[in-house]
């Protein structure tokens with residue numbers, strides 16, 4: 007984190023006596039003068055990411071062309087001209103004039119070439135961009151935004167509000183992870199993204215290039231990686247592809263010119279099934295397997311006991327480091343099931359020889375060996391937070407994805423950290439779970455970190471895993487507008503009021519459309535909360551999006567408009583369908599939710615084992631809130647327990663005659679979510695004497711694929727109770743035939759229904 011350093015640098019670079027910028031406030035002086043009566047000028051300064059300091063003046067700049075005396079002869083200017091030409095193909099923006107000059111770039115050779123600092127000054131007669139070359143590049147991106155936000159197409163003139171900007175980055179690592187393995191994206195798409203990243207001052211393209219489902223880089227020494235490993239047979243037929251070395255060099259150069267570092271990710275020891283399908287000797291069993299054609303985590307990983315595997319990887323990294331100049335190489339390290347290693351003679355022998363106490367230490371051995379090889383090649387490594395589950399001595403940067411905790415641990419161990427927790431940074435997740443505001447509230451520096459330690463948090467990334475991103479359009483929809491929030495978090499860090507940010511985002515939609523971006527929505531149009539009163543549920547509909555209207559439909563009844571207060575009373579079990587409208591037209595998808603009105607509504611629940619904070623649903627009230635989960639297990643109603651049983655006591659209001667208890671469990675074996683293997687219900691009148699009233703064995707269908715809800719019902723109970731204990735046994739470790747054999751399974755439940 008550069009913040010402290012930044013102020014110092016800014017202090018030195020700027021006029022040290024000038025104190026106004028230290029106030030860290032944006033001075034926006036509203037008001038402008040109309041350029042003509044017919045064509046009033048509403049100057050926009052909606053730059054994203056918001057500049058560190060921006061002082062807007064009352065006057066404005068207006069000109070037909072940007073006049074330059076000489077051509078500056080720097081690439082940054084050439085790219086800027088090209089950018090404007092692409093945006094306004096039919097207009098002339100620049101002209102050469104020896105007599106008058108209204109546009110100037112001043113390269114300050116004394117500024118460190120890594121510094122992103124720039125000044126942009128727009129006066130009535132002239133525009134000046136000043137900084138080192140990199141700063142000038144960013145200054146020109148800001149100017150590009152101002153020009154396209156304010157260009158007057160009627161008079162064909164460049165109009166800009168007069169202003170002074172002094173700006174620089176907060177975090178040094180502002181990353182975007184693109185997964186070209188689950189789905190393959192063309193060079194053209196990647197270049198489009200590099201342009202967009204540069205426009206929003208992001209500076210790292212984390213390029214995920216090897217996976218279970220496909221190997222995507224040309225490798226000379228191991229050609230089968232491309233003839234076999236780059237292709238999979240799935241429901242669409244043969245799917246795949248790879249980038250040739252020529253294409254990779256072209257992308258790396260294209261990115262570098264735009265101050266974007268391309269960091270390749272070569273996954274190990276897990277997520278390596280495509281490599282193993284190409285060269286079976288790389289795995290513990292040395293058996294021929296296929297390139298994966300479904301999503302998930304797979305147990306066939308590189309063998310840690312076979313030296314040939316390390317020779318293979320050293321060869322791979324030889325070719326990788328020839329292609330990618332980045333100082334850092336991402337080596338993955340996440341989601342490596344240990345099942346094969348536990349059952350492999352070679353791996354066990356390695357553990358004995360190296361005195362490693364378990365397979366986690368064997369994973370560290372693996373990572374350290376690769377880190378040492380890359381050190382010889384003058385590179386350091388980045389790895390996902392799993393790699394510090396056991397001790398790592400090498401110089402590694404940790405990318406924290408399983409929440410913030412891995413990153414906090416890394417920082418406490420003195421390691422550099424990139425924050426990309428699933429809670430805020432997984433743009434492949436649906437907008438219902440991570441909306442624009444959620445991303446905008448992302449703080450890469452958790453409160454557990456003190457200011458000295460925070461220097462080790464070098465930035466953040468948004469991750470676009472592409473299992474469910476089959477096309478460029480879907481990539482656009484998932485990335486935008488959320489990327490704008492990420493860019494502002496990482497560049498500016500200081501937050502604007504969300505509403506102000508939203509207004510600036512609104513100004514960027516026409517720009518994005520013009521740049522062929524099929525952006526998605528900012529948040530789910532329909533949000534539902536609920537209250538319970540007198541055994542009735544009051545559902546309350548609201549939205550973060552302004553000026554929407556809603557209808558609701560109860561079961562198959564006719565759809566009706568929702569009352570102004572958004573409330574719908576639910577007195578019996580059934581299904582509610584909600585639809586938002588904007589200007590009379592449907593807006594977004596409908597939302598369907600099932601409700602259960604029952605005797606246990608709002609009852610207190612005591613947990614023997616707490617639910618996972620990754621899947622809390624609505625917390626302590628969730629299992630008796632009357633709201634049922636859908637087929638989307640991230641919908642906020644499914645409560646998850648990883649490797650733990652559900653063991654809870656429900657306290658009913660009073661002694662109650664109970665006839666039936668039912669509940670739903672979720673199964674999606676690819677995501678390790680499994681229906682419990684055993685369930686029992688015990689009742690009590692006083693919470694002292696308990697009586698088992700029913701139990702059920704062998705309910706699961708462990709081998710069943712796909713996502714489904716399994717409803718379990720205990721009928722004809724005819725019992726009086728005030729307390730009910732529900733026990734559902736977690737399936738346990740995933741069985742040997744499963745791709746992720748040995749991993750802890752999850753148990754998911756949405757409600758305990760008492761009737």
Ligand code: ACM
Nearest residue numbers: 340341390407471
């Ligand atoms: C990850 O999302 N498995 C890093």
Ligand code: ZN
Nearest residue numbers: 290309350353
């Ligand atoms: Zn092995």
